[in-house]
């Protein structure tokens with residue numbers, strides 16, 4: 613190996629080392645909180661998304677001020693008053709229309725006269741109503757709607773009247789729905805937050821079943837002309 617080749621090698625090594633040091637030093641910034649220059653930051657820094665904020669432009673191509681302004685602007689907003697959920701199925705769309713009866717004694721009476729279940733009174737819907745009843749009503753109203761649920765038996769809650777007793781045996785489905793919508797007096801809360809309209813009508817079918825003493829009420833189908841089972845509990 614000639615002297616010349618060795619000198620060349622040493623020089624290459626020196627230049628290489630120098631370059632590495634310069635690169636390393638330049639990667640550090642003055643800000644102690646900054647990680648400095650990062651190689652492919654996307655690989656270990658996934659963007660953390662904040663819900664309801666406008667994430668705006670890609671921060672790598674816009675300056676911080678633009679990005680910050682966009683991040684502080686709200687993007688998702690509440691729908692305007694009167695907005696109804698969209699449904700492709702016209703039969704289900706009807707469940708989304710605004711409820712026309714106000715939370716007043718008159719509204720209650722009117723709902724009792726006019727409001728009819730859009731859901732046919734058939735065994736399948738009663739069975740679906742029972743599933744909801746067991747989850748949301750049974751602990752107060754009891755398994756057969758006698759007002760003897762667990763929280764009542766504990767002595768911790770006022771007893772609801774039996775569905776087939778003197779007070780409620782003649783209660784119309786419209787009034788049942790109205791009471792589920794807004795609640796009844798102080799002891800029965802509104803269930804509009806727990807059950808959507810379709811679910812409320814399904815549970816009303818089951819209450820009617822209990823009202824008739826645990827069998828299909830006579831008078832048969834009070835719902836739509838074509839008695840089709842409601843295919844899903846969680847439509848909408």
Ligand code: HEC
Pocket residue numbers: 745748749750751752753769770771772773780783787788791792796797798799800801803815816819
């Ligand atoms: C926390 C206990 C409680 C729960 C849960 C509850 N209820 Fe009631 N419910 C009552 C009481 C108490 C009354 C009697 C209210 C009154 O007339 O003052 C009542 C009354 C009713 C009435 C009669 C309303 C009227 O217009 O007179 C119906 C129908 C009814 N409940 C159905 C239901 C259904 C269906 C559920 C489940 C989705 C349910 N309740 C859940 C306690 C409850």
